[in-house]
Amino acid sequence: MRILFLSYWGLNDGLTTSTVFPHLRLLQERTDVTAILLVTIERGADAQAELLFEPGFEVSKITFEPLRSRPSRNVLVNKIEDFTRFPRTLIRQVEEFKPDFLLARGAPAGALAYLVWQKTKLPFYVESFEPHADYMLESGVWRSYDPRYLFQRHWETKQKQLALGLMPVAENYRQQLIAEGVPAQRIATVPCSVDAGQFAYNGAARQRVRESLGWAGTDVVGVYVGKFGSIYYDEEAFQVFRTAADFFGADFRLVILTPDPLDEVQAKLAAAGVSAGQTFVTKAAHQEVPDYLSAADFAFATIKPAPCRLFCSAIKIGEYWASGLPVLLPEGIGDDSDIIKREGGGAIFNLDRPSTVSEALANVAQQMAQPGYRQQVRHLAERHRSIELSRQAYTHFFGVPALQ
Structure with missing residues (x-):
C-alpha cells in the first residue's frame, strides 16, 4: 500500500509529535505498506522555515512534502485561501505519488481529503474524526453564520457519507454516528493514544x-x-x-x-x-x-x-x-x-x-x-489509551498484513 497521510498540524506541532508520529510508526511497521507521503500544514513561523524530523524518528518509508500557508493578517481570508489552494497542491501530489488512499488526521484534514476526492475519486479515511465545526461554534470561536463553520459542517457531512472509514476518538461519538446512519462497519473508535512507557512515573x-x-x-x-x-x-x-x-x-x-x-x-x-x-x-x-x-x-x-x-x-x-x-x-x-x-x-x-x-x-x-x-x-x-487500539483499527480497515 502507498498512503498519503495528511495532518492538519505542522511538523513541529506538539499534536503531531504526540498523535501523528505514533501512527506513522505503526504504518511503517506494516509489511504491506511500501511508502508513505506525509503532508503537514505549516502556518506562522514554520510556514517558510526548513523543517526536519525529530532526531531518531524512523523515516525509511516516509517522504515529506508540507503545505505552506501564506501569511495574512486576516484569519478568515487565510483559511479560505488555504482551502482553495491546498486541494490543487494535494491533487498534484496524488498524481505524482499515486497513493492507494488518503489517510487524514482530523476532520479539517478530512475536509481537504473530500475536496481531493471530488476531483480524483481517491478513497480516503479520517482518523481523529470529531464534530469540529460544532466544537468551534460551542466554544464561541466561530458563529453560526461564519463561512468557516458553514463549510466545515458541510464537509463533515460529506466525510460521513463518503469516507471508507471513520475513526472517532470517543465511543460516545461512534454511537452518535451509528444513530445518524453511518454503517457500524465503517467506524472504529480510536481514542488519542499515548506511549505509556514514555510517560511512566520516574x-x-x-x-x-x-x-x-x-x-x-x-x-x-x-x-x-x-x-x-x-x-x-x-x-x-x-x-x-x-x-x-x-x-x-x-x-x-x-x-x-x-x-x-x-x-x-x-x-x-x-x-x-x-x-x-x-x-x-x-x-x-x-x-x-x-x-x-x-x-x-x-x-x-x-x-x-x-x-x-x-x-x-x-x-x-x-x-x-x-x-x-x-x-x-x-x-x-x-x-x-x-x-x-x-x-x-x-x-x-x-x-x-x-x-x-x-x-x-x-x-x-x-x-x-x-x-x-x-x-x-x-x-x-x-x-x-493504548496504541494497540490504533493497530486494531488499521487491521479492521486495511486487513492483516502478510508475514514476510
Whole structure:
C-alpha cells in the first residue's frame, strides 16, 4: 500500500509529535505498506522555515512534502485561501505519488481529503474524526453564520457519507454516528493514544524537578498542561487552581506547562490569589513533559464542557493517566468523565455547582492517600489509551498484513 497521510498540524506541532508520529510508526511497521507521503500544514513561523524530523524518528518509508500557508493578517481570508489552494497542491501530489488512499488526521484534514476526492475519486479515511465545526461554534470561536463553520459542517457531512472509514476518538461519538446512519462497519473508535512507557512515573525525575524548584518531597503538586481559552476554561481554570490552593493549604504547589504568554498566565494566577511562590510556569517541549508529570501528584484538565465535548479525547488525559496522576476533570468530557466515575483515576466537578470542586479535590486526596495509587491510575492509560487500539483499527480497515 502507498498512503498519503495528511495532518492538519505542522511538523513541529506538539499534536503531531504526540498523535501523528505514533501512527506513522505503526504504518511503517506494516509489511504491506511500501511508502508513505506525509503532508503537514505549516502556518506562522514554520510556514517558510526548513523543517526536519525529530532526531531518531524512523523515516525509511516516509517522504515529506508540507503545505505552506501564506501569511495574512486576516484569519478568515487565510483559511479560505488555504482551502482553495491546498486541494490543487494535494491533487498534484496524488498524481505524482499515486497513493492507494488518503489517510487524514482530523476532520479539517478530512475536509481537504473530500475536496481531493471530488476531483480524483481517491478513497480516503479520517482518523481523529470529531464534530469540529460544532466544537468551534460551542466554544464561541466561530458563529453560526461564519463561512468557516458553514463549510466545515458541510464537509463533515460529506466525510460521513463518503469516507471508507471513520475513526472517532470517543465511543460516545461512534454511537452518535451509528444513530445518524453511518454503517457500524465503517467506524472504529480510536481514542488519542499515548506511549505509556514514555510517560511512566520516574522517581529520580520527580526528585530532580522538585529540588530544582526548591519544593519539598512532601508538597502536594498539581500540574496543568496546555492552553487557556477557546475549548478550555480561562479565568475559571485559575479559580479552580485557587480552590486547590485553599484546599491543600501551604503545602500546595502548581506547575503550568503552556504555550500561552507566560506573563499573562502569571498575571491571571496573581489575580486569582495564587501566590507566585506556589507556582512554576513555563513552556516545555513535549519530551520534557514526562519529568514534570512525575514531579506532580495529580493533574488538572480544565476542558470547557459543551454538548460536543462528549465526543472528544484529550491527549493530556491519557498522558496524565500514563504517569499515574488522578485527573480533576469537568463533567461530560468525552468517554473520560464516565471512565473516572466508573474506575477512578481522578474526580469530576461541575462549575455550575461550585461545591463540587472541593468535593472532587477531597476525592482526589483520598485516592492519593492509597498505597500504589499511581500504578492503579496507570492501568487506565493501558486499558483506554493504548496504541494497540490504533493497530486494531488499521487491521479492521486495511486487513492483516502478510508475514514476510
